[in-house]
Amino acid sequence: MSNSATSFQALRRLLRYARGYRRRIVAASACSIVNKLFDIAPEILIGVAIDVVVNQERSFVARVGFETAQQQILVLAVLTFFIWAGESLFEYLYQVLWRNLAQRLQADLRQDSYEHAQRLDMAYFESRSSGQLVATMNDDVNQLERFLDGGANAMIQVGVTVVAVGAVFFVISPLIALLAFTPIPLIIWGAFFFQRKAGPLYADVREKVGDLASRLGNNLAGIATIKSFTSEAREAERLREVSEAYVEANRRAIQVSSAFIPVIRMAILAGFLATFTVGGMLALRGDLNVGAYGVLVFLTQRLLWPLTGLAEVIDLFERAMASTRRILDLLAVPITVRDNHGASLPEPVRGEVSFERVSFRYGSSGEGVEGVSLHVPAGNTLALVGATGSGKSTLVKLLLRFYDPDSGRICIDGQPIDGVSLASLRGAIGLVSQDVYLFEGSVRDNIAYGRPQASEAEVIEAARTAEAWEFIQALPQGLDTAVGERGVRLSGGQRQRLSLARALLKDPPILVLDEATSAVDNETEAAIQRSLARIGHGRTVIMIAHRLSTIVHADEIVVIEGGRVAEHGTHDSLLAADGRYAAQWRVQTGALATADVE
Template sequence: MSANASANSFQALVRLLRYARGYRRRIVAATTCSVINKIFDIAPEILIGVAIDVVVNQEHSFVARIGFTTPQEQIVVLAVLTFFIWAGESIFEYLYKILWRNLAQRLQADMRLDTYEHAQRLDMAYFESKSSGQLVATMNDDVNQLERFLDGGANSLIQVGVTVVAVGAVFFVISPLIALLAFTPIPLIIWGAFFFQRKAGPLYADVREKVGDLASRLSNNLSGIATIKSFTSEAREAERLRSVSEAYVEANRRAIQVSSAFIPVIRMAILAGFLATFTVGGMLALRGDLNVGAYGVLVFLTQRLLWPLTGLAEVIDLFERAMASTRRILDLLAVPVTVKDNEGKPLAEPVRGEVSFDAVSFRYAASGVGVESVSLHVPAGNTLALVGATGSGKSTLMKLLLRFYDPQAGRVCIDGQPIGEVSLASLRQAIGLVSQDVYLFEGSIRDNIAYGRPEASEAEVIEAARTAEAWEFIQALPQGLDTAVGERGVRLSGGQRQRLSLARALLKDPPILVLDEATSAVDNETEAAIQRSLAKIGHGRTVIMIAHRLSTIVHADEIVVIDGGRVAEQGTHAGLLEKGGRYAAQWRVQTGAMEESEALG
């Protein structure tokens, strides 16, 4: 398991580098500045040793050998070098911070957009199997976690490597013996780093999962706040959230416990290397086998070499969190899209609106329900009504028409063209959907009506609102079309939301209009208003209605009863009543209920 965790982190890094191949120039530039900055950062310790050599050996110092004979000249030269080294370090620190931080911001912004755009292309089946909280956590928190690593951790990792190589080279030039002693702890430090990384990897993967669970719980509770309040379940939901939150805290606690143990262990290894350099180097200098200035360089560089390695704990902590997040992000990007888009092949214009289902079969993988060998034909401009029990397959047919799913057998055609052979954009632009579960976006009434045609004029927006019988209540609002609807339209009544949904579909002016139980959750007044609207807009347009209230479909050109995923009956309202089958029985139940209600009234 530990080996797998290490391999998984490495694979995630490789996948990230593949994804970021368009940023290679920026990565190389940032890496180069980090390397140069660290070389300048190490140089002052060498200059200190050289300065000690000047003070001790004066005319016989190292600097004297390159042409500066007097100690005064040598000090001036060292001062000038120090100035340029510090200036160079400052310049390249500025550059690497600018480059890494801008890279982090650009990469995280592009990655978030890529994941969102890919998620929009995914099949509806994916969204039905994943919680919105998990997806939001991936696109937001996981992307931010990667950005935090690139913002500081990547530079730290590079500079630790540069320190080991550069300081090691100086050590071996001055004294191979002391170099061996100073570098003795490094294998232990590196082994410890990978050991803790292997331990921390699965723990941080668990942390990321818990973040998703927490985001999902918060999202669901806030969306269902009215239900929570109505059932006085605030305390129970707070306890559930506390349970998920504590699971996140516990996952973090386990990860922190492992990562926090790294520094104390590595500190002792560092102390061993420093004492070896300090003691053995001092003895060699006292015997005259090692230049005093060189001894000073070695002592200072030992600290410069070993102490930054303690930072590996934080770097590995950031790295593991980032790689756990990277895996989730790239796994989302790798989810295949099975409903393929035939871009560049639009429906033939003009779209007349003839719809046919030819021996269509489809079953949901999770439940096994769906439709079986359904064949229907709707001539252009006609109205088809689908009725049947809940779960009989009515809405499944509409999802197949919109290509939210592809049929497992048979085909769906519009104007004789199989919809699987045309672009999704042209297909869905030809269809207006008004569903039972109306979704309004946060914004104004105007924005929501014009959602399908943002370029529409105000006159066109108002005309659509009039046709949907929504203009009267819109005018009564203090800000009219500019009234904010609130999140998911919470500031409006159910009937008002439904009328705006119909206006939105009408402004799109599609040749095919789909009403998926659009009147099942509205009052009688709204239902009557929608029926009047449909009477106006049905002419010259193909309308497919799914309805439970049979009174809303009596004027349909054809009514189809779906039962158990198959066509049980079809015909006109009058013809089906004469048959005395399922439709007639349901009609008697509903009209009887209406008469009983009126009698009780």
């Protein structure tokens, strides 16, 4: 498919998306059309005025009832006033309508693309950089806004100019009309020629914008690592390379788009000279009214010179359509994890969890789980252990329906989780992971994230239960202390305790701890263990742990190996079985004993 067809296909897709804005689009387009009609009218009045001065009582205006030249001039003055007033009014209207439409549409596109992205399964985010997504939702949407803000009106008015001025030309002199319009096919061909050349170049520009945003986002997020390895110069050079690639992509696009105006100017000159010379000769012979000749000369400029703006319009159009394709392609990504709105888990949720011959493989790596069957009675604690990549976290992702299993099913209280709404499912589960994410804001905001309406007393109680209240009180503003981006102003242990408090305030019947104590110090681990001992009563707890000392009191321990259940039982029974768990226990306790001796 040609680039021009691709761009117009993107435009059709955009118009389908914007069908709810059709009345606004029609109103804005109508104002653009009326404004342009008023805009070309003064050139006609200039010709009429010349006709009045030259022919006076024999002028065109005299034939409609105004006999004296003075009356005719006054009539033209009144018409000029109303034409200029009308032009100004409709210019105000089309600017307001187009700009408000641009703002409304870009806001809705950004919101819709973000909400759609939130509903996509985790595999989509694992295969794409966040920088590319941010560039699509921000910079690409802004490119479309810039086109709607001025380019759409310019395209409409160029079309109106050609039609309206062409009609006047053919009424006055078909011969001169043909001469004046001769360059237009060349101009239009040139516009599409440059558009075909510019289309892929601007698509490349959009890709380079995403690469640049991704590099900036990754570097700023990893600034501590960059500093610790004194890699500032190397990362600055890598950013320079990506930035230069963006500059080079823009340079190629600019080189093509900038060549358009000089070529078109020569075509315009040919049309203007034809009108100027041939019309002048006809006027000198008396075959063409002097006033009509003036109209033709002025309208030739009005017809042809705006066509030089096609370069800028096409530039805006190509940038906008390249961005539109990226935005609408994001909106077209299918949602594989379907939400069953309206269906809920039976209340009250007891917390019984079962995996029934569940199998799942990641498309990218082929790793996953195979035929896993587990049963966790309500109020019990299940611990999952195994080597990194064995499939433990995959089971948690399947329980939360970040992915759907390839086969088998997962039930809560006997209800298959794919038959209930995501809000009901995830509302019943509290997740505390190793990689704690805190949002920029206050300590209070982060603890109350799952229940924004919670009272201060409830927030404090959750903090006490998570053994976070003591350090929160020591912070400069207590609960109102800002945690910084991703909680950078807090220690790892503090962030982990806030994450636990956040899950506790949600008060879920099922609590999932995904290696929640693996990255904290011994004191924090002991504090979290005390918290878990208190909150585990009457609540189903699923724990993933590398430190076996943290799970010795679990009701059942399951060893996952290669995506399958290798062993299961209590701590004592697994030690007695002298299998994989017992071997790992001896390694960890032996290492601890050695550390104690040292």
